[in-house]
Amino acid sequence: MQRALAEDLGSGDVTSEATVPAGARARAVITQKEEGVLYGLVPAAIAFTLLDPQAKVVRSRFEGQWREAGEVQRIDGLARALLAGERTALNFLAHLSGIATLAARCVREVAGTGATILDTRKTTPGLRLLEKAAVAAGGATNHRVGLYDAILIKENHIVAAGGITGAVAASRLAHPNLLLEVEVRDSEEIAEAISAGAERLLLDNMDVEQLRNAVAQVAGRASLEASGGVSLETLRAVAGTGVQFVSIGALTHSAPALDLSMTIQPLSGPQW
DSSP: OHHHHHHHHTTOOHHHHHHSOTTOEEEEEEEEOSSEEOOOHHHHHHHHHHHOTTOEEEEOSOSSSEEOSEEEEEEEEEHHHHHHHHHHHHHHHHHHHHHHHHHHHHHHHTTTSOOEEEOOSOOOTTOHHHHHHHHHHTTOBOOOSSTTSSEEEOHHHHHHHTSHHHHHHHHHHHOTTSOEEEEEOSHHHHHHHHHHTOSEEEEETOOHHHHHHHHHHHTTSSEEEEESSOOTTTHHHHHTTTOSEEEOTHHHHSOOOOOEEEEEEEEESSOO
């Protein structure tokens, strides 16, 4: 957060310093202007309290719930600090709430299919943990946090290892207790991955018919994750093929920001 504030403030908020007395106090009110799932109130509050350690933050709404428009947070503090932190706080809150909202829409779309919505590693550098927390707040499920907590053998790994069978065997030997998933593109690769002992298959960029065929071929011998080119419009059809998981990179890399705003009103202190 310090870096985010420094990026915006630079040598100082010249507009607020010129127009607002140093000791003036104010109340800031952050408002959610459209329905959605709120997430990111803690980072937003930190943006203000770093600038004014005595600022008082009052939360008006809980995170992780679908809400209509309305007030979400109040902050009482030095007016200059509230104005200086406004954009950074809203940037975090709008971005993370947008992710939570899109995750909730996706979860709602697959209701009744038995499929679980997963996120990916397509996150903003430096913000992965926050973005994945926003995904979870929206009701979807975090997949790998990084390269260290599960094995996902993709096309380039297969090429480098000389084939699926060898890649699976080497991975099992090196990390026997980690989830092992293999990316496959056709029925031949599915058969090889199943024979090698993969516990989950990543069905890469398959259409609905190909996904149904893959489900029939695997016949419960491994769990299946559909990935690639999935949109909110196609999601239910993909989930309805019988796959257990659908991963969506857009949850974190393309979620529209939730519309929020901040207004302030004077409380006390020197005349404005």
